[in-house]
Amino acid sequence: ENLRSDYYTDMIAGNDPDWVNVFILNNYGHVKSGRPVYPDYKDKVHAASNFLQPMHGVPLIIGMDQGLSPAAAFCQLSPTGELVVLEEIVAENCSIQEFAQDRLKPRLLNKYQKWWNNYQIVIDPAALQRSQNDAKAAIEILREAGLKVKTAYTNVATTRREAVVHFLRKVGGFLLSPDCSYLRKGFMSEYKYEEIRGREADRYRDKPAKNIYSHVHDALQYAALE
Numbered sequence: 001e002n003l004r005s006d007y008y009t010d011m012i013a014g015n016d017p018d019w020v021n022v023f024i025l026n027n028y029g030h031v032k033s034g035r036p037v038y039p040d041y042k043d044k045v046h047a048a049s050n051f052l053q054p055m056h057g058v059p060l061i062i063g064m065d066q067g068l069s070p071a072a073a074f075c076q077l078s079p080t081g082e083l084v085v086l087e088e089i090v091a092e093n094c095s096i097q098e099f100a101q102d103r104l105k106p107r108l109l110n111k112y113q114k115w116w117n118n119y120q121i122v123i124d125p126a127a128l129q130r131s132q133n134d135a136k137a138a139i140e141i142l143r144e145a146g147l148k149v150k151t152a153y154t155n156v157a158t159t160r161r162e163a164v165v166h167f168l169r170k171v172g173g174f175l176l177s178p179d180c181s182y183l184r185k186g187f188m189s190e191y192k193y194e195e196i197r198g199r200e201a202d203r204y205r206d207k208p209a210k211n212i213y214s215h216v217h218d219a220l221q222y223a224a225l226e
Contacts, residue, residue: 035195037161037208037217040168041187052086052177060112060119062104063223064149066127066138068092070099071216073183074112075223083167083224088180088216096138100145108147121149122226124218152222157207160221167224183220186213 008024054060055076063073072089089103108116127138128151142149154160167174176184194209208214 035193037191046174047176060115061223062121063219064123065215065218069215071219073220083174085176090182096141122222125151125155152225163224182216186217191217
């Protein structure tokens with residue numbers, strides 16, 4: 001009664017569909033800013049309505065990104081060729097040893113015990129490089145923790161991105177569990193190319209900006225490559 005009939009239609013005019021979805025329709029989502037890495041991602045299509053459970057008999061593929069903010073993405077490839085993302089682990093200011101012993105291995109033993117002999121961790125090829133602090137490579141630390149790990153065949157950014165795009169563009173090719181909050185928010189708004197500040201508008205760097213969302217997306221890319 002207090003609003004004129006064209007109140008909302010006037011607000012919609014000229015605004016991005018994501019903005020309308022959040023601020024007009026009051027739906028879950030994020031307003032995109034900048035240039036997204038995955039414009040093919042559609043939350044209504046690719047995000048599951050319920051938490052996903054692992055498929056028995058199907059190998060578990062765990063993509064992992066190392067560094068001071070290590071992250072892991074637990075995935076499976078369904079018999080129909082759908083990349084299913086079950087869950088994520090995201091850490092900050094955490095060593096690879098701590099991540100392996102306190103986060104990754106306990107999750108495997110407690111939640112994925114039936115997959116203990118049917119999983120593969122796929123990590124950045126940079127994990128072969130030895131640390132200057134203790135002369136150990138990340139892949140050695142993971143193996144010493146009793147984890148089965150291999151390096152991805154490449155860490156070329158465009159190749160990694162295209163591995164995920166392949167599944168996003170395929171009909172029934174990608175499904176994300178809704179509790180993967182960092183991956184989901186990254187897809188929708190925060191995993192994006194860094195804007196170059198200056199007089200010229202709409203200029204972006206070739207690589208995505210590094211933030212808390214980019215590490216787990218790197219992990220997902222290594223799983224998709226596998």
